[in-house]
Amino acid sequence: MPSVRARSLRPYVIAMLTLGGLLASLAPVSAQGFGLGGRMAWVNADTKADVDSIRYFGGQLRVIGGRTGFEVSLDRHSESLELLNQKFTETPIQASLILRMGSGKVAPFVLGGPGWYRRKVEVLNGPSDLAVTTTEFGWHAGIGLEVLPTRHLGIHGDYRYTFLDFGDDDDNSGGGIIGGLLPGHRGSMWTMGATFYF
Numbered sequence: 001m002p003s004v005r006a007r008s009l010r011p012y013v014i015a016m017l018t019l020g021g022l023l024a025s026l027a028p029v030s031a032q033g034f035g036l037g038g039r040m041a042w043v044n045a046d047t048k049a050d051v052d053s054i055r056y057f058g059g060q061l062r063v064i065g066g067r068t069g070f071e072v073s074l075d076r077h078s079e080s081l082e083l084l085n086q087k088f089t090e091t092p093i094q095a096s097l098i099l100r101m102g103s104g105k106v107a108p109f110v111l112g113g114p115g116w117y118r119r120k121v122e123v124l125n126g127p128s129d130l131a132v133t134t135t136e137f138g139w140h141a142g143i144g145l146e147v148l149p150t151r152h153l154g155i156h157g158d159y160r161y162t163f164l165d166f167g168d169d170d171d172n173s174g175g176g177i178i179g180g181l182l183p184g185h186r187g188s189m190w191t192m193g194a195t196f197y198f
Contacts, residue, residue: 036060056092069098
């Protein structure tokens, strides 16, 4: 049975260990360099339509140096429609500049860059030369959060607006002064992934 003195010190020891653990978890983690990882994305291709998001699987390559970095990601979704005798395959490729807003184990970031969105439509039962492939270009931007439990592992998620419209067409649907300054968009996506840094 512990002595009275040991029992009276127990709350202080627990408080000191807890404080030490919190301070250690807030210490900067330098997950920098080259990283490879996988991810899932939920894409809403049209923000005006009330449809469910489509799930994509893919991966990313990241190069991080301090508070700035670069990411190239590739996602893929394939769906066969037997009634239409067609198979749809979508492969978005995005290149993003990443700006971290912190250097600790929990680091929010903003990102943005160009994207190429490839769509292929094939015939399920028929000649393979009837496939039609289109590629569309668009800008994207978003905000996210990366948690770094170790020096070599980053778990991250973000929300991106895709197909940003910077007012180069005649569709000015109001929005006041601030709404006129902000870009419109034609889609959005949530991503969740993990990157292993070398």
